[in-house]
Amino acid sequence: xxxxxxxxxxFADGQxxxxxxxxxxxxxxxxxxxxxxxxxxxxxxRALRDAFGAPPPVPDALTARIxxxxxxxxxxxxxxxxxxxxxxxxxxxRLVPIWQLPIAASIALAVGFAAGWSGAPGDPRGGGxxxxxxxxxxxxxxxxxxxAGARVRIGEDAEVSLIASFLGPDGALCREFEHAAGGKGMVxxxxxxxxxxxxxxxxxxxxxxxxxxxxxxxxxxLDAWLNASEAGPPLSEAEETAALNALR
Amino acid sequence: xxxSFNEDLIALLPNLRRFALSLCRRGDLADDLVQITAERAFAxxxxxxPSTRLDAWLFRILRNAWIDHARRTTTQGTQVELDDxxxxxxxxxxxxxxxxxxxxxxxxxxxxLPEDQREVMMLVCVDELTYKEAAEVIGVPIGTVMSRLAxxxxxxxxxxGIK
Numbered sequence: 102x103x104x105x106x107x108x109x110x111x112f113a114d115g116q117x118x119x120x121x122x123x124x125x126x127x128x129x130x131x132x133x134x135x136x137x138x139x140x141x142x143x144x145x146x147r148a149l150r151d152a153f154g155a156p157p158p159v160p161d162a163l164t165a166r167i168x169x170x171x172x173x174x175x176x177x178x179x180x181x182x183x184x185x186x187x188x189x190x191x192x193x194x195r196l197v198p199i200w201q202l203p204i205a206a207s208i209a210l211a212v213g214f215a216a217g218w219s220g221a222p223g224d225p226r227g228g229g230x231x232x233x234x235x236x237x238x239x240x241x242x243x244x245x246x247x248x249a250g251a252r253v254r255i256g257e258d259a260e261v262s263l264i265a266s267f268l269g270p271d272g273a274l275c276r277e278f279e280h281a282a283g284g285k286g287m288v289x290x291x292x293x294x295x296x297x298x299x300x301x302x303x304x305x306x307x308x309x310x311x312x313x314x315x316x317x318x319x320x321x322x323l324d325a326w327l328n329a330s331e332a333g334p335p336l337s338e339a340e341e342t343a344a345l346n347a348l349r
Numbered sequence: 350x351x352x353s354f355n356e357d358l359i360a361l362l363p364n365l366r367r368f369a370l371s372l373c374r375r376g377d378l379a380d381d382l383v384q385i386t387a388e389r390a391f392a393x394x395x396x397x398x399p400s401t402r403l404d405a406w407l408f409r410i411l412r413n414a415w416i417d418h419a420r421r422t423t424t425q426g427t428q429v430e431l432d433d434x435x436x437x438x439x440x441x442x443x444x445x446x447x448x449x450x451x452x453x454x455x456x457x458x459x460x461x462l463p464e465d466q467r468e469v470m471m472l473v474c475v476d477e478l479t480y481k482e483a484a485e486v487i488g489v490p491i492g493t494v495m496s497r498l499a500x501x502x503x504x505x506x507x508x509x510g511i512k
Contacts, residue, residue, distance in 0.1 A: 106499040107492075114473070116480055137512070144511045145502040149474040151448075152455035156363035163380050164362060167387045171355040174391040250421040 104128060104135060113142035241298050244276050244291055245348050249341060258282055265335040266344065274344045275301065275332065290326075293348060302326050354394055357403050358387065364476060368408055371471045372415045372464070382418070386411040405478055409486040412468075451509070458508040466501035469494050474502075 104125065111117045112125045129136045239255040243263070247253055252262045259282035269275045275292040289303035336344060365386060369379035389410050390397075397406055459467055472483040473494070480498070484491045505511075 106503065107495040110499045110502065111480070111495065114480075141506045141511055142499075142502055145505045145509070146474045148451065148455045148505065148509055148511070149459070149470060152452045152459075153367070153471075153475045156367040159362045159366050159383070160380065163366075163383060164359065166384060167362060168359060170387055170391060171359065174394070175355060 104138075106138070109135070109139050110142045113139050114146065240280075244278070244293070244298055246345060248338065248345075249335070256282070264288075266341045267335050268333040268344075269301075270332070274348070290332075352399070354397070354399075354403070358390060358407065361404050361407060362387075364404055365407055365411055368471055368476065369411055369415070371459075371467055372412070373418075374460075378418070382411055382414050385414045389414070402478070402482060404476060405482040405486055408472065408476070408478075409488075412486060454509055455505070458505050461508070462501055462504060466497050466504070469498045470501050470505075473498055 108117070108121070108125065112122055117125065125135070125139075129139065240259075240261060243251075243253050243255060243261050247261075247263050249263050249265050252260060254260050259280065261281075262279040264277040264279060266274065266276050269292050271294075273292040273294050275290050277288070277290050280287050280289060287303050289300050291298045291300045362383060365383050366379055369382040369386075370376070373379055373382065386407055390407055393410070397403070459470065462470065468487065469483055472478045472486060473480065478486065480491050480494050484494045487494065
């Protein structure tokens with residue numbers, strides 16, 4: 102009876118339980134075939150280890166950026182940042198690197214609240230958000246149909262990127278998206294209640310740093326809001342499709 | 350008592366970048382993936398169990414970031430370049446010609462493997478994760494890791510003429 106490849110491989114890798122390993126060792130003694138097969142696994146692993154060995158050094162700029170991140174994180178945890186609330190950034194929020202965002206200059210977006218909040222979570226007023234295209238049927242159509250990951254042009258120069266969908270604590274379908282128009286950019290969350298979309302949250306996105314990254318800190322407000330609002334986790338593709346279909 | 354999370358993470362950047370390169374085969378994208386991974390790792394630091402391997406935890410975050418990216422770029426029709434000669438200089442100070450040839454052949458053979466096989470090869474044979482740790486990074490049963498790994502190693506052995 103032939104021994105399975107996976108078993109011999111596990112033996113070669115030292116991943117077999119002792120009694121099974123002893124059985125294989127005994128089988129190796131019975132003839133050259135088993136030993137040869139084990140050796141194939143051992144050699145392929147060795148070849149890989151020799152080919153890759155120690156990883157090459159990382160570009161200095163990248164290391165420097167991550168060191169800076171580590172320092173900022175350490176400061177924030179010990180409260181040196183001076184902010185009143187130490188916010189636990191939700192890992193569920195996807196941070197967006199520059200290849201996903203239109204490159205925008207520094208912008209000011211009138212959102213009605215100094216901190217960029219547009220109101221309490223679930224607040225149907227939308228907090229006086231001066232999002233010019235709130236009544237834009239094109240934007241509403243995009244929110245109602247496009248899947249997360251889509252990027253759609255609307256109007257003459259506006260672009261909307263769908264980031265993630267989730268359920269609000271009231272069960273409403275909420276969609277996180279980015280909106281860029283006329284050189285201004287924002288990250289926002291709109292939720293569908295009754296028959297309408299309201300923008301529950303929005304924040305202007307500042308200019309990315311020279312390396313092309315929107316700093317993580319610029320999305321602190323969004324993460325804090327997501328935490329505070331008890332937003333659900335991002336919906337899977339299937340869940341999102343079902344939720345969008347249910348809107349019709 | 351100081352926790353060494355930050356230093357450990359920075360020490361692992363080369364390993365992270367190597368894993369990222371094996372997934373996406375592009376230096377600039379690998380750097381972005383490493384950066385995103387670090388951001389998320391700091392954010393999720395409180396959820397890391399220090400009795401487990403930090404590199405395995407980080408690989409999982411990186412892999413998820415890679416999947417996010419792949420999902421978001423397919424609609425834009427972005428093609429990932431297949432770079433058969435990764436940025437990494439794999440050979441340092443190797444004089445023996447035969448050994449150099451073997452290394453080149455190994456690189457080439459790895460590049461020919463399907464992505465899911467290449468991935469388990471990197472995690473288990475290069476980063477030396479156990480089958481169980483690799484399974485947790487990828488989110489598949491151990492049996493799947495083992496069968497992909499066995500197939501990959503036999504394919505590699507065949508290409509390298511290991512009998």
